[in-house]
Amino acid sequence: MRGDGMTFLLFLGPSLIGFSMFYLIPFVLGVYASFTDSAFGGRLVGFSNYADLLHSASFRKAASHTMLFTAIGVPLLLTLSLMLAVLLNQALFLRSWLRTSFMLPLVVPVASIVTVWQIFFDWNGTLNAWLHELGLARVDWMQSNWSMSIVVVMYIWKNIGYDMILFLAGLQSIPKDYYETASLEGAGRVHQFRHITLVYLTPTLFFVLLISIINSLKVFRETYLLAGDYPYDRLYMLQHYMNNMFFQLDVQKLTAAATLMVGCIVVMTYGLLRAERRFRDNTE
């Protein structure tokens, strides 16, 4: 057994060291820094950084926009990618090509795409030129409440392939006999979908939901490249706030915001995992 333990360590070691070095230790230090005053090596000041943070109207604004984005983006993404997965699970013309094409956004570097989006959605951009041709009033896509829909579209475009693959895997693990039995007993398509597909897909659904929420928090890269550090109000999200704090060397607020965000995510993940376990216990 001892040999096994050594091998275990040998294989796990590198990734463990890397993970601690670049994720775990920095994060713990960041949490510590969020409780101290001035720069580094300051005194412990309890929750005063958090009080400052919550006092900042911009932080509250950023947090509410982040939640709004997640609340809109994630359900849309889940619905669309599930529909796509169900569609591509059937015999379809050019099926494998279609599957591949939906995966493409994952491998394309965002920066290269963002330029195209920028030109497309700019006030003086392509889309507005088309609208003008059609005799319609142009819309300031990036500087109005439309801006969030654009980021939602971008988020869906970027993540739909990934979610679709996960759903496809889930769909293919559902035994075909269930459907056969159901159709023999006269169940319609909708009925089959609701009572077989959705039920057996639920564990996958929980996982995809979690990943999608976390990915929705990472939409900052796209937004930042698209609209800069002070975008239209609606687009100003938590990562903008943290990014700007970083550039203002305000380490206290930055680490406090990060800690708070991680706290929320941990609570949410815990809740989701519990719900999933309860669901599994109920079905078995």
Added chain:
Amino acid sequence: MNKYAHGIVASCLLALTLTGCNGSGGENEVKVPGNNAGGTENSASAASEDGATPAVGKKKIVFSTFWHDAKYKAAIQEYESLHPDIEIKLEDFDYTDATLEADMEKYISATNTAMLAGKGPDLLEVDILPFDSYIKHSLLADLNPMMAQDKHFKKSDYFTNVLDNVRVGESLYTMPFSFFLMGFAGDEGAIAKTGVKFDDHSWSWSDFMKTAKAMTTSGGLPSALSYGGPEYLLGEMVSDNYSLFVDPDERKAHFDSASFTGLMKQVKAMFDEGIVSKIGRGANAYFRSVQINSPKDYLETMKVTGLEMKMFAKEDGDHMRLYAKPHAQDTSAGGYFKTYRSVAISANSKVKPEAWDFVKFMLSEDMQSPATTTGFPINKAAYAKQIEELKKQGAFKSAQEGPLQGAMIQVDGEMLSGLDSYVNGAVHSTKNDNSDKLRGLIITESEAYFAGQKTAEAVANLIQNKAMTVLNE
């Protein structure tokens, strides 16, 4: 979770290196990535820490700058030969023109990290650094007490109009070695022909607008002022009436007010009527913005702008001179300057008195008077000497690569004497556009209004929202 950690790893990475350094304790040399300053250790004896003990070894001052400046090297050499117990380590960044922007970013982030960790250089040139943030986090030393305690330092030997106006509150954190003048160039003769009287030392923007209107109606040149674009003029006028639109203590912006949309409309009207124009590069206007880099540059710039003016009106352009830029209504009268090559002493430095002594040396007449470097010297005697030298010279060769292509320029003594009141009268510090976020915001957002694509109110609302975000972060 693993996935998510990506999002915060940037902040945490910073925390790792920094707190890591602090945790490992005290004087140990911990290298901060990207910063090759070892901190402020004594090179020979670690014992003589507080400067009181006579040093067995040398005291070391680390001086960090991004730009390479022969002046620094020369000053250090001379200072070290005068003070054998001091060693000054100049750390300039190895940049190339091709990668300048990336190199600047690299230098800034490395210096930021080092400063936050308290391991930064003792002395740093802050021209490209976010020194406002340093001041906010008390990372820089106040030079005022050092100046006050130093019996050999007479503040009146320097241009106090500049020194007093780069202060933050009552404290002076950055010491400029030199400065530029920002003003208007105009042809005295052409302006006299309009018969409009004004006092450019005290005019505000609204005074200027009245003057401008009167000048253009007199029937000479089509425009009164040539300016980059309406959005820049708007940005300028907002900074000039800052307190009207921004209340930093209350964290409130008032860009959704009628006075802001009114200002926008006023600026637009001035451009529409041609009182201010962005075409013609100044040749068709009485005034144009100029930056004067030195006494020599004054003569040369005026020559060049005069020649350009001649292309439009043959009889004008012979009597070009500097005028002060209008100032804000709610600030004191006077022109504008922009500092060039400012240094600051780190609050965490262990050799502050020594660093200050070196700064003082850099400020001395001998170091400041050679006219080889750009900028008006902050030392008054050095400035006087430069003027005197120039007058004695009688004529000098213009820049070979400039528009005059090396032609000789006659020194006009009277013109140089006229410069005095502007050098002494510049009391407003010009900030970089990009260091001033609100101004940048106004410039980018208002463009759509001036192009006639959006209403003033729509733009004002956009600016208001973003300004509130900036103020409340």
